[in-house]
Amino acid sequence: MSTASTPGAEPPLRRDRPVTLDIVIPLWNEEDVLGLLFERLAETFSPARCAQSGIASVRYVIVDDGSRDRTAEMVRAAIDRGVPALLVRLSRNFGHQAAVSAGLDHATGDVVAVIDADLQDPPELIHAMTARWREGFDVVYGVRQRRKENLLKVAGYWAFYRLLALLSDLQVPLDGGDFGLMDQRVVAALRSLPETLRFPRVLRAWVGFRQTGIGYDRPERQGGHTKYTLSRLYRLATDGLASSSVRPLQLAQVFSFSYFVLMFVLGVVVLRRLVFSDEPGVSPGLLLTYLLIASGSFVQSLCLYILGAYVGRTYLEVKRRPAYLVMETVPPPSTHGR
Numbered sequence: 001m002s003t004a005s006t007p008g009a010e011p012p013l014r015r016d017r018p019v020t021l022d023i024v025i026p027l028w029n030e031e032d033v034l035g036l037l038f039e040r041l042a043e044t045f046s047p048a049r050c051a052q053s054g055i056a057s058v059r060y061v062i063v064d065d066g067s068r069d070r071t072a073e074m075v076r077a078a079i080d081r082g083v084p085a086l087l088v089r090l091s092r093n094f095g096h097q098a099a100v101s102a103g104l105d106h107a108t109g110d111v112v113a114v115i116d117a118d119l120q121d122p123p124e125l126i127h128a129m130t131a132r133w134r135e136g137f138d139v140v141y142g143v144r145q146r147r148k149e150n151l152l153k154v155a156g157y158w159a160f161y162r163l164l165a166l167l168s169d170l171q172v173p174l175d176g177g178d179f180g181l182m183d184q185r186v187v188a189a190l191r192s193l194p195e196t197l198r199f200p201r202v203l204r205a206w207v208g209f210r211q212t213g214i215g216y217d218r219p220e221r222q223g224g225h226t227k228y229t230l231s232r233l234y235r236l237a238t239d240g241l242a243s244s245s246v247r248p249l250q251l252a253q254v255f256s257f258s259y260f261v262l263m264f265v266l267g268v269v270v271l272r273r274l275v276f277s278d279e280p281g282v283s284p285g286l287l288l289t290y291l292l293i294a295s296g297s298f299v300q301s302l303c304l305y306i307l308g309a310y311v312g313r314t315y316l317e318v319k320r321r322p323a324y325l326v327m328e329t330v331p332p333p334s335t336h337g338r
Helices: 031-044 047-053 071-080 096-105 125-134 151-167 184-192 200-207 230-244 247-276 283-318
Strands: 019-027 055-064 085-090 111-114 139-147 180-183 211-218 326-330
Touching: 019 031, 019 096, 019 125, 031 071, 047 055, 047 125, 055 071, 055 096, 071 085, 071 326, 085 096, 096 111, 096 184, 096 200, 111 125, 111 184, 125 139, 125 180, 125 211, 139 200, 180 184, 184 200
Parallel strands: 019 055, 019 111, 055 085, 139 211
Antiparallel strands: 085 326, 111 180, 139 180
8 A cells, every 4th residue: 555645634643642533433224223332332432441542532423314213313312411422414315435424524533433333343443443553554444254144245245345356446455344443644635535426445445555454253233224225235336346446447348349359250250151151041140140149239238337337427426516415513513622
């Protein structure tokens, strides 16, 4: 990974001193797990454990991604009880990746972690990530070694990350999701990027800096149900591939050229058989013609599919709409101080 810093970024902090930590937590209809989440966070980031890790203060940047249940109400009540949190309420459901981006935009800590609310990403690992940050790494991401989830979904994730690594121009970590910890310089670099359709884990790889991974076993959800349906997972995978590389477009060009070569060769074979063969009938030629038409339709459909993914993203990007809209923050902006 590159170690170059972002132009205009502040110089790196001394890593042996106490630091402030912001933890970005995107939420969408998570009322069933919120109680357990706050309990686990309070235990993990108790004053004694934070002192051991050299963490001066912790704040939870909670992004409510247009929840329709009591999620926002429960977070507001937790803040009233003294939970050190900032609630960022989006005007509607913009999607998990947009919610992560909103959290990063509102994070001001010296180091910033991103974690899912369902506790499949163990918050205890953030202490180990902080230790690796103190060793000089700017990004410490979690690597999912084993998953206790639906076998079909596990296989789909496995295939996606390897396809992403194969097609991407970047060194995107295998089996590494959004869970991780970043130096504020990295967060500032992510904020400076102009994309409105954001895939944070790919952008995190693109900005570079010094990166390393920590392996962990991903348990089952601790409450509620998954919000990633097959259609959402498909859209996530398509966005990830289209945002990380143009190699699929290059493959479409290779497929088209290969089909042209194949058509030319088979055309020569058919012509030779029709002109020089003494056998009656043209059935071999008809068969080859059928194969040409069938294979050509397949190549055209595949190329249109790939092209459509990029044209769609280009259309959405050129409109320059923001990735999300904030409806309110709790506490309000005037009291955001740590």
